[in-house]
Amino acid sequence: xxxxxxxxxxxxxxxxxxxxxxxxxxxxxxMMSCERCIRKAAxxxxxxxxxxxxxxxxxxxxxxxxxxxxxxxQQKRYSWFVxxxxxxxxxxxxxxxxxxxQYFQDLIAGISVLVLSLIGITxxxxxxxxxxxxxxxxxxQINSLDF
Amino acid sequence: xxxxxxxxxxxxxLVKNVxxxxxxxxxxxxxxxxxxxxxxVFKLIVNPEDRRDISQDVYLKAYRxxxxxxxxxxxxxxxxxxxxxxxxxxxAKKKLVFQDKLYDDDGAExxxxxxxxxxxGENRAEALIFQKQQAKILKTEIEKLxxxxxxxxxxxxxxxxxxxxIGVITGxxxxxxxxxxxxxxxxLKNNLLLKYKKEEL
Numbered sequence: 001x002x003x004x005x006x007x008x009x010x011x012x013x014x015x016x017x018x019x020x021x022x023x024x025x026x027x028x029x030x031m032m033s034c035e036r037c038i039r040k041a042a043x044x045x046x047x048x049x050x051x052x053x054x055x056x057x058x059x060x061x062x063x064x065x066x067x068x069x070x071x072x073x074q075q076k077r078y079s080w081f082v083x084x085x086x087x088x089x090x091x092x093x094x095x096x097x098x099x100x101x102q103y104f105q106d107l108i109a110g111i112s113v114l115v116l117s118l119i120g121i122t123x124x125x126x127x128x129x130x131x132x133x134x135x136x137x138x139x140x141q142i143n144s145l146d147f
Numbered sequence: 148x149x150x151x152x153x154x155x156x157x158x159x160x161l162v163k164n165v166x167x168x169x170x171x172x173x174x175x176x177x178x179x180x181x182x183x184x185x186x187x188v189f190k191l192i193v194n195p196e197d198r199r200d201i202s203q204d205v206y207l208k209a210y211r212x213x214x215x216x217x218x219x220x221x222x223x224x225x226x227x228x229x230x231x232x233x234x235x236x237x238x239a240k241k242k243l244v245f246q247d248k249l250y251d252d253d254g255a256e257x258x259x260x261x262x263x264x265x266x267x268g269e270n271r272a273e274a275l276i277f278q279k280q281q282a283k284i285l286k287t288e289i290e291k292l293x294x295x296x297x298x299x300x301x302x303x304x305x306x307x308x309x310x311x312x313i314g315v316i317t318g319x320x321x322x323x324x325x326x327x328x329x330x331x332x333x334x335l336k337n338n339l340l341l342k343y344k345k346e347e348l
Contacts, residue, residue: 063203
């Protein structure tokens with residue numbers, strides 16, 4: 001910091017109070033012995049302390065509610081996405097079953113219940129993993145977007 | 148500037164949720180930043196009705212522009228920047244502040260003491276300050292500073308923001324922020340001592 005007649009400037013004194021490490025060696029040594037500068041630094045220290053004690057202002061109205069009342073309500077896209085996927089899944093699975101139910105009955109007439117269950121469970125699990133995988137890809141793409 | 152802070156993860160979550168349609172996340176953003184916005188609005192806007200309008204305007208702007216937030220600063224700093232710019236646009240529109248009055252040099256070079264012979268006077272002035280409701284007096288003197296100077300003092304000392312963050316909010320280089328802060332504090336200190344030297348006489 002610049003020194004004027006061996007004493008620190010106001011900037012130097014403020015820097016001494018805020019962060020002594022930023023002062024040069026000569027200034028630090030001066031502050032160890034100069035009563036005038038020490039006293040002036042104490043003024044600043046007191047000032048800074050008192051500024052920090054000033055109560056924080058606050059609005060005397062409910063800002064959150066007032067702002068939110070002006071923002072259009074939106075449904076979560078997540079809920080819409082899951083709903084549409086569910087409807088799609090039911091249509092994809094339900095439509096062939098509905099139209100070809102008689103053929104399915106004839107097809108599975110000779111197959112045991114155990115084998116049928118295994119086939120059904122396998123199909124369901126494959127569908128579940130595919131849906132989960134698609135959702136993870138969607139989530140990853142959303143996260144990678146540069147806001 | 149490219150600050151990734153420890154709060155960036157929660158900022159990202161909040162922004163992502165708001166953009167997905169979660170209004171509760173935006174309520175949380177308002178509650179988290181309301182104090183900082185209040186500090187800026189109270190320092191720059193005097194009329195209570197205008198404060199009400201401007202503070203709402205700040206968050207509506209933040210909501211509309213949230214998809215454009217690039218996370219180059221904290222979310223709170225970005226919203227504070229919107230608050231600062233909104234207040235100054237309002238002041239300029241009302242012609243309540245002019246560029247050459249944004250900061251004042253009055254008293255910047257004024258020295259209350261001229262030498263060691265004023266030592267006893269300074270000590271008595273300090274004692275007066277102690278006695279006379281320090282916070283109230285100080286607040287009054289801060290209010291007399293120019294809009295920019297009192298905003299800088301508030302952001303640094305009351306909100307504990309760094310020079311970088313204050314620079315983002317005010318659009319000033321870090322060095323200028325530091326320089327203006329030094330000046331503002333010097334003016335404030337001198338005004339306080341000058342006032343109470345006069346009272347003493």
